[in-house]
Amino acid sequence: MTEIIVVTSGKGGVGKTTTSAAVGTGLALKGHKTVIIDFDVGLRNLDLIMNCERRVVFDFVNVIKGESTLKQALIKDKRVENLYILPASQTRDKDALTVEGVQNILDELKTEFDYIVCDSPAGIEKGAIIAMYFADRAIVVTNPEISSVRDSDRILGILHSKTLRAEQGREPVQENLLLTRYDPERVEKGEMLSVQDVEEILAIPLLGVIPESKAVLRASNQGIPIIHDAESDAGQAYEDAVRRFLGENVEHRFLSAVKKGFFSRMFGGRQ
Amino acid sequence: MFLGNPAHNMHSTDTAVEEDLCFKLKGSRVTMTILELYHYNYNTFTRQLAETVQAAPDFFQETPVLVSLDKCGDNNVDFIELGELCREHGLVPVAIRGGNDTQMISANVAGLPRLPAAANPTALDVPDTSVKTVVQRVEVPVPAVNKIITTPIRSGQQVYAANADLIVLAPVSPGAEILADGNIHVYGPLRGRALAGVGGNTAARIFCQSQEAELLSIAGIYTVSEDLRNQHYQQPAQACLDGNQIVISPLVSGK
Numbered sequence: 001m002t003e004i005i006v007v008t009s010g011k012g013g014v015g016k017t018t019t020s021a022a023v024g025t026g027l028a029l030k031g032h033k034t035v036i037i038d039f040d041v042g043l044r045n046l047d048l049i050m051n052c053e054r055r056v057v058f059d060f061v062n063v064i065k066g067e068s069t070l071k072q073a074l075i076k077d078k079r080v081e082n083l084y085i086l087p088a089s090q091t092r093d094k095d096a097l098t099v100e101g102v103q104n105i106l107d108e109l110k111t112e113f114d115y116i117v118c119d120s121p122a123g124i125e126k127g128a129i130i131a132m133y134f135a136d137r138a139i140v141v142t143n144p145e146i147s148s149v150r151d152s153d154r155i156l157g158i159l160h161s162k163t164l165r166a167e168q169g170r171e172p173v174q175e176n177l178l179l180t181r182y183d184p185e186r187v188e189k190g191e192m193l194s195v196q197d198v199e200e201i202l203a204i205p206l207l208g209v210i211p212e213s214k215a216v217l218r219a220s221n222q223g224i225p226i227i228h229d230a231e232s233d234a235g236q237a238y239e240d241a242v243r244r245f246l247g248e249n250v251e252h253r254f255l256s257a258v259k260k261g262f263f264s265r266m267f268g269g270r271q
Numbered sequence: 272m273f274l275g276n277p278a279h280n281m282h283s284t285d286t287a288v289e290e291d292l293c294f295k296l297k298g299s300r301v302t303m304t305i306l307e308l309y310h311y312n313y314n315t316f317t318r319q320l321a322e323t324v325q326a327a328p329d330f331f332q333e334t335p336v337l338v339s340l341d342k343c344g345d346n347n348v349d350f351i352e353l354g355e356l357c358r359e360h361g362l363v364p365v366a367i368r369g370g371n372d373t374q375m376i377s378a379n380v381a382g383l384p385r386l387p388a389a390a391n392p393t394a395l396d397v398p399d400t401s402v403k404t405v406v407q408r409v410e411v412p413v414p415a416v417n418k419i420i421t422t423p424i425r426s427g428q429q430v431y432a433a434n435a436d437l438i439v440l441a442p443v444s445p446g447a448e449i450l451a452d453g454n455i456h457v458y459g460p461l462r463g464r465a466l467a468g469v470g471g472n473t474a475a476r477i478f479c480q481s482q483e484a485e486l487l488s489i490a491g492i493y494t495v496s497e498d499l500r501n502q503h504y505q506q507p508a509q510a511c512l513d514g515n516q517i518v519i520s521p522l523v524s525g526k
Contacts, residue, residue: 150426153444157425169313169352201462203423203442 002110005117006135006173008159010151012122014143015180018216019238020119021049021225023139026242028083029227032114035074037105038088039131040121041096047087050077051223061089064101070108079228084113094127106134124158134164137174139207139245143181144193149201152177156202176207178241183212184257195255208241210234211254304336306362311348317356324360331361333433338378340370341388348374350381363433365416382416417453424449424463434470445485454478460505466493473512478522482508492517 007020017040024036038046041061047053052075058068063086070086077083086105089096109116120131132138138159142152159173160166166173179198186192195209210216215232219225227242229235233254240250324331336357340348354364367378369388378385418432420439426446430437437451440458447463449455452470454477461479468475468490475489482503485496487510494510494517502508507522 150446153426153446156423157428157444157447160422160425161428200460201442201444 002113003115003136004106004134005115005137005139006120006132007117007139007141008120008128008132008155009122009141009148010124010128010155011143011148014141014148015210015216016122016141017045017049017119018220018226019139019141019178019180019210020046020117022227022235022238023242023245024115024117025077025080025083025225026227026238027115027117027246028077028080030242030246031082033082033112034115034117035084035086035109035113036117036119037086038119039097039127040119041088041127042090042093043121044088044090046085046119047075048223049220049225050085052077052085052087053223056087059087059089060105061092061096063105064096064098070105079224094121094125094130097127097130099130099133102130103134124154128155129158129162132159132163132173135159135173136165137176139176139178140202140204141178141180142198142202144179144183144187144195144198146193149193149198152202156204175204176245177202177204178207178210180210181212182209182254184255188257195252206252207244208237209252209255210237210241303365304334304362305339305368306336306357306364307339307341308343308348310343310346311353313349313352313356316353320356320360320362324362334362335365335434336362337366337368337386338364338383339368340374341368343370343374345371345373348377350378350383354381354383363416382419418451423459426463431469437467451475464488467510477510479509480507480522481505482519487517487519489517494519 005023007016007023009016020036024034028034036046036050037060038044040046047056055075058073060073062068063070063073073086075085075087077085106116118131118135121127140152140155142148156175159175163173165171177199179195182195183192187194195206199206211233213232213234215229216226216234219229226232226235227238230239237254240253243250338353350367357364364383366384366386367374368386370378370385375385417436417438418430420430420437421441423441424430424439424443424447426444429448430450432451432453434452436453436456437449438456439449442459443449443457443461443463443465445462448466449463450466450469452468452472454475455465455467457465457479460481460483462483462485464486465477465484466488467477471490473490477487477489482499483505484499487494487499489510489512492512492515499519502519503521508519509522510517510519512518
Protein backbone atom coordinates (compact mmCIF):
# COMPACT_ATOMS: atom_id res chain seq x y z
CA MET A 1 0.00 0.00 0.00
CA THR A 2 1.36 3.37 -1.00
CA GLU A 3 1.30 6.01 1.71
CA ILE A 4 0.85 9.67 0.87
CA ILE A 5 2.67 11.94 3.32
CA VAL A 6 2.16 15.70 3.46
CA VAL A 7 4.83 17.89 5.03
CA THR A 8 3.02 21.03 6.14
CA SER A 9 3.16 23.85 8.70
CA GLY A 10 1.04 26.88 7.92
CA LYS A 11 3.93 29.22 8.60
CA GLY A 12 6.71 29.71 6.06
CA GLY A 13 10.42 29.26 6.63
CA VAL A 14 10.13 26.63 9.35
CA GLY A 15 11.82 23.86 7.35
CA LYS A 16 9.15 22.08 5.27
CA THR A 17 11.30 21.64 2.18
CA THR A 18 14.38 20.67 4.22
CA THR A 19 12.21 18.10 6.00
CA SER A 20 10.62 16.80 2.77
CA ALA A 21 14.07 16.31 1.25
CA ALA A 22 15.48 14.68 4.39
CA VAL A 23 12.54 12.38 5.08
CA GLY A 24 12.10 11.43 1.40
CA THR A 25 15.81 10.64 1.11
CA GLY A 26 15.73 8.76 4.41
CA LEU A 27 12.84 6.56 3.27
CA ALA A 28 14.60 5.81 -0.02
CA LEU A 29 17.84 4.96 1.81
CA LYS A 30 15.85 2.38 3.78
CA GLY A 31 14.92 0.73 0.49
CA HIS A 32 11.44 2.20 -0.04
CA LYS A 33 10.70 3.56 -3.49
CA THR A 34 9.91 7.21 -2.83
CA VAL A 35 8.93 10.30 -4.80
CA ILE A 36 8.96 13.84 -3.43
CA ILE A 37 6.53 16.29 -5.04
CA ASP A 38 7.05 20.05 -4.79
CA PHE A 39 3.58 21.60 -4.39
CA ASP A 40 4.99 25.10 -4.05
CA VAL A 41 4.07 26.10 -7.59
CA GLY A 42 5.57 29.47 -8.45
CA LEU A 43 8.22 29.39 -5.72
CA ARG A 44 9.95 26.11 -6.42
CA ASN A 45 12.74 25.23 -4.00
CA LEU A 46 12.87 21.48 -3.63
CA ASP A 47 14.99 21.03 -6.76
CA LEU A 48 17.65 23.32 -5.25
CA ILE A 49 17.76 21.44 -1.97
CA MET A 50 17.96 18.16 -3.91
CA ASN A 51 20.53 19.59 -6.33
CA CYS A 52 18.60 18.68 -9.46
CA GLU A 53 17.68 22.19 -10.65
CA ARG A 54 19.79 21.87 -13.78
CA ARG A 55 17.93 18.79 -14.89
CA VAL A 56 14.38 20.18 -14.72
CA VAL A 57 12.70 20.04 -18.13
CA PHE A 58 9.05 19.36 -17.41
CA ASP A 59 7.25 19.97 -14.13
CA PHE A 60 4.19 19.10 -12.06
CA VAL A 61 1.95 21.59 -13.88
CA ASN A 62 3.05 20.32 -17.30
CA VAL A 63 1.88 16.85 -16.28
CA ILE A 64 -1.45 18.16 -14.91
CA LYS A 65 -2.08 20.00 -18.18
CA GLY A 66 -1.11 16.95 -20.24
CA GLU A 67 1.86 18.73 -21.79
CA SER A 68 4.22 15.98 -20.74
CA THR A 69 4.00 12.48 -19.33
CA LEU A 70 4.76 11.73 -15.71
CA LYS A 71 7.83 9.71 -16.76
CA GLN A 72 9.27 12.73 -18.57
CA ALA A 73 8.80 15.01 -15.57
CA LEU A 74 10.15 12.70 -12.84
CA ILE A 75 13.81 13.33 -12.03
CA LYS A 76 15.86 10.47 -10.67
CA ASP A 77 18.09 11.35 -7.74
CA LYS A 78 21.79 10.89 -8.50
CA ARG A 79 22.81 9.77 -5.03
CA VAL A 80 20.07 7.45 -3.90
CA GLU A 81 18.53 4.54 -5.74
CA ASN A 82 14.69 4.47 -5.47
CA LEU A 83 14.35 8.25 -5.08
CA TYR A 84 12.58 10.55 -7.53
CA ILE A 85 11.61 14.22 -7.54
CA LEU A 86 8.65 15.85 -9.24
CA PRO A 87 9.55 19.55 -9.42
CA ALA A 88 7.11 22.45 -9.22
CA SER A 89 6.64 24.93 -12.01
CA GLN A 90 8.40 28.24 -11.53
CA THR A 91 6.38 30.15 -14.09
CA ARG A 92 2.79 29.31 -13.14
CA ASP A 93 0.86 30.00 -9.97
CA LYS A 94 -1.10 27.78 -7.65
CA ASP A 95 -4.34 28.14 -9.63
CA ALA A 96 -2.79 25.72 -12.09
CA LEU A 97 -3.30 22.95 -9.51
CA THR A 98 -6.61 21.11 -9.70
CA VAL A 99 -7.94 18.39 -7.43
CA GLU A 100 -8.65 16.07 -10.38
CA GLY A 101 -5.25 16.74 -11.96
CA VAL A 102 -3.43 16.01 -8.71
CA GLN A 103 -5.53 12.92 -8.09
CA ASN A 104 -4.67 11.49 -11.53
CA ILE A 105 -0.95 11.99 -10.92
CA LEU A 106 -1.11 10.47 -7.43
CA ASP A 107 -3.05 7.47 -8.76
CA GLU A 108 -0.39 6.88 -11.39
CA LEU A 109 2.44 7.29 -8.86
CA LYS A 110 0.73 4.85 -6.48
CA THR A 111 1.25 2.01 -8.94
CA GLU A 112 5.04 2.42 -8.65
CA PHE A 113 5.97 4.03 -5.35
CA ASP A 114 5.84 3.03 -1.67
CA TYR A 115 5.87 6.61 -0.36
CA ILE A 116 4.73 9.86 -1.94
CA VAL A 117 6.03 12.89 0.00
CA CYS A 118 4.11 16.10 -0.72
CA ASP A 119 6.08 19.25 0.12
CA SER A 120 3.35 21.78 0.92
CA PRO A 121 3.62 25.51 0.35
CA ALA A 122 3.16 27.82 3.35
CA GLY A 123 -0.21 29.35 4.11
CA ILE A 124 -3.70 27.87 4.23
CA GLU A 125 -4.72 28.68 0.66
CA LYS A 126 -5.35 26.48 -2.33
CA GLY A 127 -1.79 25.14 -2.75
CA ALA A 128 -1.56 23.99 0.87
CA ILE A 129 -5.08 22.56 0.85
CA ILE A 130 -4.48 20.50 -2.30
CA ALA A 131 -1.11 19.29 -0.97
CA MET A 132 -2.81 17.80 2.10
CA TYR A 133 -6.10 16.76 0.50
CA PHE A 134 -5.14 13.17 -0.37
CA ALA A 135 -2.77 12.60 2.55
CA ASP A 136 -2.72 9.49 4.73
CA ARG A 137 -0.15 10.90 7.12
CA ALA A 138 0.98 14.42 7.95
CA ILE A 139 4.28 15.70 9.30
CA VAL A 140 3.56 19.06 10.89
CA VAL A 141 6.79 21.06 10.97
CA THR A 142 6.89 23.57 13.80
CA ASN A 143 9.50 25.95 15.24
CA PRO A 144 9.56 26.44 19.01
CA GLU A 145 7.98 29.87 18.89
CA ILE A 146 4.43 30.95 19.54
CA SER A 147 3.34 32.08 16.07
CA SER A 148 4.58 28.89 14.44
CA VAL A 149 2.74 26.80 17.04
CA ARG A 150 -0.46 28.79 16.47
CA ASP A 151 -0.22 28.25 12.70
CA SER A 152 0.43 24.54 13.14
CA ASP A 153 -2.64 24.31 15.34
CA ARG A 154 -4.66 25.93 12.55
CA ILE A 155 -3.25 23.46 10.00
CA LEU A 156 -4.21 20.54 12.28
CA GLY A 157 -7.78 21.84 12.32
CA ILE A 158 -7.79 21.93 8.52
CA LEU A 159 -6.31 18.42 8.31
CA HIS A 160 -9.25 17.34 10.42
CA SER A 161 -11.93 18.95 8.30
CA LYS A 162 -10.78 19.53 4.72
CA THR A 163 -8.95 16.36 3.66
CA LEU A 164 -10.46 13.56 1.61
CA ARG A 165 -10.29 11.27 4.63
CA ALA A 166 -12.28 13.79 6.69
CA GLU A 167 -14.83 14.31 3.93
CA GLN A 168 -15.38 10.58 3.50
CA GLY A 169 -15.57 10.06 7.27
CA ARG A 170 -12.66 7.60 7.10
CA GLU A 171 -9.99 7.24 9.76
CA PRO A 172 -8.41 10.69 10.16
CA VAL A 173 -5.02 11.65 8.73
CA GLN A 174 -2.29 10.38 11.07
CA GLU A 175 -0.60 13.49 12.44
CA ASN A 176 2.98 13.79 13.68
CA LEU A 177 4.86 16.74 15.11
CA LEU A 178 8.39 17.56 13.95
CA LEU A 179 9.97 20.33 15.99
CA THR A 180 12.77 22.01 14.03
CA ARG A 181 15.43 24.64 14.79
CA TYR A 182 15.39 23.61 18.45
CA ASP A 183 18.02 25.26 20.60
CA PRO A 184 18.18 23.68 24.08
CA GLU A 185 20.40 26.46 25.40
CA ARG A 186 17.84 29.11 24.56
CA VAL A 187 15.08 26.90 25.98
CA GLU A 188 16.97 26.72 29.26
CA LYS A 189 17.28 30.51 29.29
CA GLY A 190 13.51 30.75 28.74
CA GLU A 191 13.91 32.40 25.33
CA MET A 192 12.30 29.57 23.42
CA LEU A 193 9.35 27.23 23.93
CA SER A 194 10.30 23.78 25.21
CA VAL A 195 9.30 20.48 23.62
CA GLN A 196 6.80 19.99 26.45
CA ASP A 197 5.25 23.44 25.86
CA VAL A 198 4.68 22.70 22.18
CA GLU A 199 3.45 19.14 22.77
CA GLU A 200 0.96 20.39 25.33
CA ILE A 201 -0.60 22.90 22.96
CA LEU A 202 -0.66 20.74 19.83
CA ALA A 203 -1.39 17.42 21.55
CA ILE A 204 -0.15 15.15 18.74
CA PRO A 205 2.61 12.48 18.81
CA LEU A 206 6.18 13.79 18.54
CA LEU A 207 8.09 12.40 15.55
CA GLY A 208 11.33 14.15 16.30
CA VAL A 209 13.22 17.23 17.43
CA ILE A 210 15.77 18.66 14.98
CA PRO A 211 18.36 20.84 16.71
CA GLU A 212 19.29 24.24 15.30
CA SER A 213 22.42 23.57 13.28
CA LYS A 214 24.71 25.39 10.90
CA ALA A 215 24.97 22.15 8.97
CA VAL A 216 21.39 22.59 7.68
CA LEU A 217 22.10 25.85 5.84
CA ARG A 218 25.37 24.46 4.53
CA ALA A 219 23.61 21.34 3.24
CA SER A 220 20.87 23.42 1.58
CA ASN A 221 23.38 25.60 -0.19
CA GLN A 222 25.28 22.57 -1.44
CA GLY A 223 22.10 20.80 -2.52
CA ILE A 224 22.73 17.78 -0.34
CA PRO A 225 19.79 16.71 1.87
CA ILE A 226 20.90 17.07 5.49
CA ILE A 227 20.21 13.43 6.26
CA HIS A 228 23.31 12.52 4.20
CA ASP A 229 25.44 14.41 6.75
CA ALA A 230 25.69 11.69 9.38
CA GLU A 231 28.28 13.75 11.26
CA SER A 232 25.86 16.55 12.11
CA ASP A 233 23.35 16.40 14.96
CA ALA A 234 20.59 17.59 12.61
CA GLY A 235 21.36 14.79 10.14
CA GLN A 236 21.25 12.21 12.93
CA ALA A 237 18.03 13.67 14.29
CA TYR A 238 16.37 13.32 10.87
CA GLU A 239 17.66 9.75 10.62
CA ASP A 240 16.04 9.03 14.01
CA ALA A 241 12.80 10.69 12.87
CA VAL A 242 12.64 8.52 9.73
CA ARG A 243 13.13 5.38 11.81
CA ARG A 244 10.34 6.47 14.17
CA PHE A 245 8.17 7.24 11.16
CA LEU A 246 8.65 3.63 10.03
CA GLY A 247 7.53 2.39 13.43
CA GLU A 248 10.84 1.88 15.23
CA ASN A 249 11.10 2.89 18.85
CA VAL A 250 13.99 5.35 19.00
CA GLU A 251 14.76 7.49 22.01
CA HIS A 252 14.71 11.27 21.50
CA ARG A 253 18.13 12.96 21.44
CA PHE A 254 19.48 16.52 21.37
CA LEU A 255 16.87 17.76 23.86
CA SER A 256 19.26 19.24 26.40
CA ALA A 257 22.14 21.66 26.07
CA VAL A 258 25.59 20.19 25.63
CA LYS A 259 27.93 21.36 28.36
CA LYS A 260 30.71 23.05 26.48
CA GLY A 261 34.21 21.92 27.34
CA PHE A 262 37.20 24.21 27.60
CA PHE A 263 38.32 23.72 24.01
CA SER A 264 34.98 24.18 22.35
CA ARG A 265 34.42 27.30 24.40
CA MET A 266 37.81 28.61 23.28
CA PHE A 267 37.32 27.79 19.64
CA GLY A 268 33.50 28.07 19.43
CA GLY A 269 33.11 24.65 17.87
CA ARG A 270 29.41 23.92 17.41
CA GLN A 271 28.57 22.16 14.18
CA MET B 272 -17.67 36.95 16.96
CA PHE B 273 -21.22 36.30 17.89
CA LEU B 274 -22.33 37.69 21.22
CA GLY B 275 -25.81 37.01 22.50
CA ASN B 276 -28.35 39.62 23.28
CA PRO B 277 -28.21 40.63 26.92
CA ALA B 278 -31.58 42.34 26.57
CA HIS B 279 -33.22 38.93 26.86
CA ASN B 280 -33.83 38.44 30.49
CA MET B 281 -34.87 35.41 32.40
CA HIS B 282 -36.98 37.16 35.03
CA SER B 283 -40.40 35.68 35.17
CA THR B 284 -43.54 37.14 36.60
CA ASP B 285 -44.49 33.70 37.90
CA THR B 286 -45.43 33.41 41.53
CA ALA B 287 -42.77 30.68 41.72
CA VAL B 288 -40.15 33.39 41.97
CA GLU B 289 -41.68 34.69 45.14
CA GLU B 290 -41.79 31.21 46.67
CA ASP B 291 -38.10 30.78 45.80
CA LEU B 292 -38.59 27.66 43.66
CA CYS B 293 -36.02 26.96 41.01
CA PHE B 294 -38.33 25.44 38.45
CA LYS B 295 -41.60 23.74 37.73
CA LEU B 296 -42.25 20.93 35.24
CA LYS B 297 -45.08 21.60 32.83
CA GLY B 298 -46.58 19.61 29.99
CA SER B 299 -46.33 21.38 26.68
CA ARG B 300 -46.83 20.70 22.99
CA VAL B 301 -44.69 22.21 20.29
CA THR B 302 -44.84 21.98 16.55
CA MET B 303 -41.95 20.06 15.10
CA THR B 304 -40.60 18.79 11.80
CA ILE B 305 -40.49 15.04 11.23
CA LEU B 306 -37.72 13.43 9.23
CA GLU B 307 -39.36 10.26 7.98
CA LEU B 308 -36.48 7.88 7.28
CA TYR B 309 -37.02 5.14 4.69
CA HIS B 310 -33.48 3.81 4.83
CA TYR B 311 -30.06 5.27 5.63
CA ASN B 312 -27.09 5.50 3.32
CA TYR B 313 -24.39 8.12 3.80
CA ASN B 314 -24.13 9.24 0.17
CA THR B 315 -27.80 9.34 -0.80
CA PHE B 316 -28.79 10.86 2.53
CA THR B 317 -26.18 13.60 2.20
CA ARG B 318 -27.23 14.37 -1.37
CA GLN B 319 -30.98 14.47 -0.61
CA LEU B 320 -30.43 16.55 2.51
CA ALA B 321 -28.33 19.08 0.63
CA GLU B 322 -30.98 19.33 -2.10
CA THR B 323 -33.85 19.67 0.37
CA VAL B 324 -32.09 22.36 2.37
CA GLN B 325 -30.99 24.21 -0.73
CA ALA B 326 -34.62 24.48 -1.80
CA ALA B 327 -35.53 26.42 1.33
CA PRO B 328 -32.37 27.53 3.16
CA ASP B 329 -34.18 30.03 5.37
CA PHE B 330 -36.52 27.37 6.63
CA PHE B 331 -33.71 25.19 8.02
CA GLN B 332 -31.92 27.24 10.63
CA GLU B 333 -31.30 25.25 13.78
CA THR B 334 -34.61 23.52 13.12
CA PRO B 335 -35.32 20.75 15.64
CA VAL B 336 -36.40 17.51 13.92
CA LEU B 337 -37.78 14.21 15.10
CA VAL B 338 -36.36 11.21 13.23
CA SER B 339 -39.21 8.80 12.59
CA LEU B 340 -38.27 5.17 11.99
CA ASP B 341 -41.85 4.01 11.41
CA LYS B 342 -41.10 3.29 7.75
CA CYS B 343 -37.46 2.39 8.14
CA GLY B 344 -37.88 -1.33 8.85
CA ASP B 345 -34.85 -3.01 10.43
CA ASN B 346 -32.27 -1.07 8.45
CA ASN B 347 -29.16 -0.09 10.40
CA VAL B 348 -28.75 3.62 10.96
CA ASP B 349 -25.59 5.42 12.12
CA PHE B 350 -27.27 8.08 14.24
CA ILE B 351 -24.01 9.81 15.20
CA GLU B 352 -23.19 10.35 11.53
CA LEU B 353 -26.79 11.22 10.68
CA GLY B 354 -26.86 13.75 13.52
CA GLU B 355 -23.67 15.41 12.30
CA LEU B 356 -24.95 15.60 8.74
CA CYS B 357 -28.24 17.09 9.89
CA ARG B 358 -26.56 19.70 12.08
CA GLU B 359 -24.25 20.67 9.22
CA HIS B 360 -27.38 21.53 7.25
CA GLY B 361 -29.21 23.37 10.00
CA LEU B 362 -31.37 20.49 11.27
CA VAL B 363 -31.04 19.45 14.90
CA PRO B 364 -32.28 15.89 15.60
CA VAL B 365 -33.78 15.77 19.10
CA ALA B 366 -35.22 12.27 19.32
CA ILE B 367 -36.18 9.19 17.36
CA ARG B 368 -39.68 7.78 17.09
CA GLY B 369 -40.38 4.07 16.78
CA GLY B 370 -37.70 1.70 15.51
CA ASN B 371 -36.40 -1.60 16.87
CA ASP B 372 -34.15 -2.16 19.90
CA THR B 373 -30.89 -2.11 17.92
CA GLN B 374 -31.84 1.20 16.39
CA MET B 375 -32.83 2.50 19.81
CA ILE B 376 -29.43 1.60 21.32
CA SER B 377 -27.62 3.20 18.38
CA ALA B 378 -29.77 6.33 18.82
CA ASN B 379 -29.18 6.44 22.58
CA VAL B 380 -25.43 6.32 22.00
CA ALA B 381 -25.88 9.37 19.78
CA GLY B 382 -27.79 11.08 22.59
CA LEU B 383 -31.20 10.71 20.99
CA PRO B 384 -34.00 9.44 23.22
CA ARG B 385 -36.76 7.27 21.74
CA LEU B 386 -40.40 8.26 21.66
CA PRO B 387 -43.15 5.68 21.09
CA ALA B 388 -44.09 4.83 17.49
CA ALA B 389 -46.76 6.89 15.70
CA ALA B 390 -50.20 6.59 17.28
CA ASN B 391 -51.86 4.91 14.29
CA PRO B 392 -49.44 2.27 13.09
CA THR B 393 -52.08 0.67 10.88
CA ALA B 394 -51.85 3.66 8.61
CA LEU B 395 -48.31 2.60 7.85
CA ASP B 396 -49.38 -0.29 5.68
CA VAL B 397 -51.42 1.95 3.44
CA PRO B 398 -49.31 2.99 0.44
CA ASP B 399 -48.48 6.65 0.54
CA THR B 400 -50.45 8.20 -2.30
CA SER B 401 -49.83 11.81 -1.36
CA VAL B 402 -47.07 13.86 -2.92
CA LYS B 403 -43.76 12.32 -1.85
CA THR B 404 -42.23 14.49 0.79
CA VAL B 405 -39.85 13.74 3.61
CA VAL B 406 -40.92 16.63 5.77
CA GLN B 407 -44.23 16.72 7.58
CA ARG B 408 -45.29 18.62 10.70
CA VAL B 409 -46.52 17.07 13.94
CA GLU B 410 -46.52 18.04 17.59
CA VAL B 411 -44.20 16.45 20.14
CA PRO B 412 -42.35 17.65 23.21
CA VAL B 413 -38.73 18.74 22.58
CA PRO B 414 -35.98 17.45 24.86
CA ALA B 415 -32.63 19.27 24.70
CA VAL B 416 -29.73 17.44 23.06
CA ASN B 417 -26.27 18.42 24.18
CA LYS B 418 -23.30 18.54 21.87
CA ILE B 419 -20.27 16.49 22.87
CA ILE B 420 -16.90 17.08 21.20
CA THR B 421 -14.09 14.59 21.76
CA THR B 422 -11.37 15.90 19.43
CA PRO B 423 -9.22 19.01 20.02
CA ILE B 424 -10.79 22.27 18.84
CA ARG B 425 -8.02 24.03 16.94
CA SER B 426 -7.20 27.64 16.17
CA GLY B 427 -9.65 28.97 13.59
CA GLN B 428 -12.32 26.38 14.31
CA GLN B 429 -15.73 27.34 15.63
CA VAL B 430 -18.20 25.02 17.35
CA TYR B 431 -21.73 26.04 18.28
CA ALA B 432 -24.28 24.06 20.32
CA ALA B 433 -27.68 25.45 19.43
CA ASN B 434 -30.29 25.38 22.19
CA ALA B 435 -28.09 23.09 24.20
CA ASP B 436 -25.01 22.63 26.37
CA LEU B 437 -21.59 22.15 24.80
CA ILE B 438 -19.29 19.58 26.35
CA VAL B 439 -15.67 19.39 25.17
CA LEU B 440 -13.55 16.41 26.22
CA ALA B 441 -10.35 17.79 24.65
CA PRO B 442 -8.27 20.96 24.62
CA VAL B 443 -9.63 24.18 23.12
CA SER B 444 -6.70 25.95 21.43
CA PRO B 445 -5.93 29.67 21.38
CA GLY B 446 -7.75 31.18 18.42
CA ALA B 447 -10.61 28.65 18.60
CA GLU B 448 -14.15 29.74 19.47
CA ILE B 449 -16.81 27.66 21.19
CA LEU B 450 -20.40 28.83 21.64
CA ALA B 451 -23.55 27.44 23.21
CA ASP B 452 -27.03 28.64 24.00
CA GLY B 453 -26.70 26.68 27.23
CA ASN B 454 -23.69 25.95 29.46
CA ILE B 455 -20.17 25.14 28.32
CA HIS B 456 -18.03 22.43 29.92
CA VAL B 457 -14.39 22.01 28.89
CA TYR B 458 -12.45 19.11 30.37
CA GLY B 459 -9.18 19.86 28.57
CA PRO B 460 -7.45 23.21 28.96
CA LEU B 461 -9.62 26.12 27.76
CA ARG B 462 -7.26 28.41 25.83
CA GLY B 463 -9.60 29.91 23.24
CA ARG B 464 -12.82 31.90 23.45
CA ALA B 465 -15.90 30.47 25.14
CA LEU B 466 -19.33 32.09 24.85
CA ALA B 467 -22.20 30.58 26.82
CA GLY B 468 -25.84 31.64 26.80
CA VAL B 469 -25.43 33.29 23.39
CA GLY B 470 -29.21 33.27 22.94
CA GLY B 471 -29.47 35.53 26.01
CA ASN B 472 -29.60 32.97 28.82
CA THR B 473 -28.07 34.89 31.73
CA ALA B 474 -28.16 31.78 33.93
CA ALA B 475 -25.71 29.93 31.65
CA ARG B 476 -22.25 29.13 33.02
CA ILE B 477 -18.84 28.10 31.74
CA PHE B 478 -16.98 25.32 33.54
CA CYS B 479 -13.38 24.37 32.76
CA GLN B 480 -10.56 22.22 34.14
CA SER B 481 -7.87 24.75 33.34
CA GLN B 482 -8.82 28.38 32.85
CA GLU B 483 -6.46 29.89 30.26
CA ALA B 484 -9.15 31.51 28.15
CA GLU B 485 -8.77 34.39 25.69
CA LEU B 486 -12.32 35.51 26.34
CA LEU B 487 -15.27 34.35 28.39
CA SER B 488 -18.78 35.57 27.65
CA ILE B 489 -22.19 34.87 29.11
CA ALA B 490 -25.30 36.26 27.46
CA GLY B 491 -23.23 38.89 25.68
CA ILE B 492 -21.36 40.14 28.72
CA TYR B 493 -17.70 39.34 28.39
CA THR B 494 -14.30 39.53 29.99
CA VAL B 495 -10.97 39.22 28.19
CA SER B 496 -7.65 37.49 28.70
CA GLU B 497 -5.98 40.51 30.29
CA ASP B 498 -8.36 40.28 33.25
CA LEU B 499 -8.57 36.51 33.21
CA ARG B 500 -4.79 36.10 33.70
CA ASN B 501 -5.06 36.85 37.40
CA GLN B 502 -8.30 35.02 38.14
CA HIS B 503 -7.76 31.31 38.81
CA TYR B 504 -5.42 31.15 35.82
CA GLN B 505 -4.59 27.55 34.85
CA GLN B 506 -6.91 26.39 37.65
CA PRO B 507 -10.23 24.56 37.54
CA ALA B 508 -12.74 27.41 37.40
CA GLN B 509 -16.24 28.45 36.49
CA ALA B 510 -17.68 31.67 35.14
CA CYS B 511 -21.15 32.94 35.85
CA LEU B 512 -22.98 36.25 35.71
CA ASP B 513 -23.54 38.44 38.72
CA GLY B 514 -25.65 41.30 37.49
CA ASN B 515 -23.69 42.86 34.67
CA GLN B 516 -20.38 41.29 35.56
CA ILE B 517 -18.68 37.99 34.91
CA VAL B 518 -17.48 36.34 38.09
CA ILE B 519 -14.74 33.70 37.98
CA SER B 520 -14.68 31.31 40.92
CA PRO B 521 -13.06 27.95 41.73
CA LEU B 522 -14.77 24.95 40.17
CA VAL B 523 -15.12 23.21 43.51
CA SER B 524 -16.13 25.42 46.39
CA GLY B 525 -14.91 25.01 49.95
CA LYS B 526 -11.43 23.85 48.95
